[in-house]
Amino acid sequence: MDEEKHNKELLKEQVKGNENKDKVKLDIVLKYLFSTSEKVLIKLLNGVFNENFNVDEVKISVSNNEFVDSDLNIIRGDVFFNMLNQDDSKVNYHIEFQTKNDNTMVIRMFEYGFNKGKEDLNTNNQNKNTQDDMKTIYFPRQRVIFFEENREIEDILKLRIIFSDNQKIIYTVPVMKYWEYTDEELIEKKMYPLLPLQLFNLRKELDKAQRKNDINRIKELSLQARGIASKIAKESQELLQENEILHQDFHKMLLAIQNLIEYLNRNYFKDERIEEEVITMTKTLYDPEVEKKGIEKGIEKGIEKGMEKAIGLMLKKGMDAETIAETLEVSLDEVNKVKNRKQ
Structure with missing residues (x-):
């Protein structure tokens, strides 16, 4: 009995380890998609934050995402950007990726925002042009992008903060619900790097089919995944031909499609052919473009x-x-x- 219990515990740990690996894999794909060219990133931030920056008038750069808390632990946000205007004024942006609903998300966002504001206060002396000597912490503009549909996710995350003198503030973070966007809408808003994540929208249905052991439904969704992968890849190629994205962006988007298909196949489809088909399809699209560029x-x-x-x-x-x-x-x-x- 002890041996059987031990084996069950090992299996449980293995499953948990695989889940963590899958989460890491998704995080890597997301951050990879946010490492596209400067002009594509500016357009993406315009879409996510409803801004209207001109790609020829601003500079964007990735900024530090690691901070040390009061217990000397490292806390890591997902992605932070600096947008530098022609007049040298700077705006910070912060995006967190979240697959499932998490009640602690707003608290973590406050921690990230406060630490980023404190970092800028210490390094850039942002108050040097103010009339008084009062120190000011500037929070970055923040968004949480939720990828998996959940009715409980609100449009805005809210946190009430009450001080000892009963002074109250309401801290808010707007939410982007990814599952509400079609590929056409993402293209219209120029959020091109998010196109491959259309494949991730299948995960909820796949989880449901897997729990019911519904093999036919999983096969249907497998065919759907093939169709989505092909459509997104061709749309990406059209964006390249229209000079909306660069070759390096096109390559990253195709690799993201391959990796997401691999993720879905490993966890649900269990069909080697789908990975081979998608790799062949993306290679067929990419190689002629490389040759043409040469x-x-x-x-x-x-x-x-x-x-x-x-x-x-x-x-x-x-x-x-x-x-x-x-x-x-x-x-x-x-x-x-x-x-x-x-x-």
């Missing part, structure tokens, strides 16, 4: 070399730089660069 670069280099040769020959014949620039419809700087190299 051809375009080759053409550009060829044109550049041909122009340099023409300028060189005209210089050799004794033509002046202004005449060459006018004849070839190039800038005077380009002619002078070739001229300087020849000397």
Whole structure:
């Protein structure tokens, strides 16, 4: 009996370990999707926070997400960004990813926000331009993105804070309910990196089918996953062709699709063919784009070399730089660069 009990405990730990691995895997995919190019990230933040930043007028950078609490423990938020305007003013943004409902989420958001504000107060001296000497902590603009549908999740997380003198404040964090967005709506709001997560919307139905041991339903959802993966990949390719995303963004989105299919297959489908099909499909879409990019670069280099040769020959014949620039419809700087190299 003791041995049987021990084996059950081991199995329980193994299952728990696998669940943790899956959570880590999803976290990695999410953070990976938030490491896309600068212009794509700015558009994404515009969509998530209802902002209207011009990609040519601001700079975005990932900022520190680790803080030390009063017990010297490390607390980690998901992603923090700095948005720097042309006038050097800065706005902080903070996004947390949450798969399931969590009643402690608002408290953790307050901790993250307070620590980020305290960090900026210490490092940037944000109050140097104020009229008084009162220290001020600026919380970042915050959002929690919930991915798994749950009726109990409110549109805004709220926390009432009451001080000893009965002063009260209500701290709030808006919520984005991912499951309410279709792929078309994500594209319309330019939240492109979130497109692959459409696959994650299947998880709730898959959990239900798995609990009922409904094999036919799982097969139906497997076919649905194939369809979603193909549609999202092709939509991503169209965004690339429209210059809405870069090649590096396209590659990351395709890899995210592959990883999410792998996650769903390992946990629900148990069908090796689906992973092979999706990998083949994404490779078929990606490889021609890489080849096309290489051809375009080759053409550009060829044109550049041909122009340099023409300028060189005209210089050799004794033509002046202004005449060459006018004849070839190039800038005077380009002619002078070739001229300087020849000397």
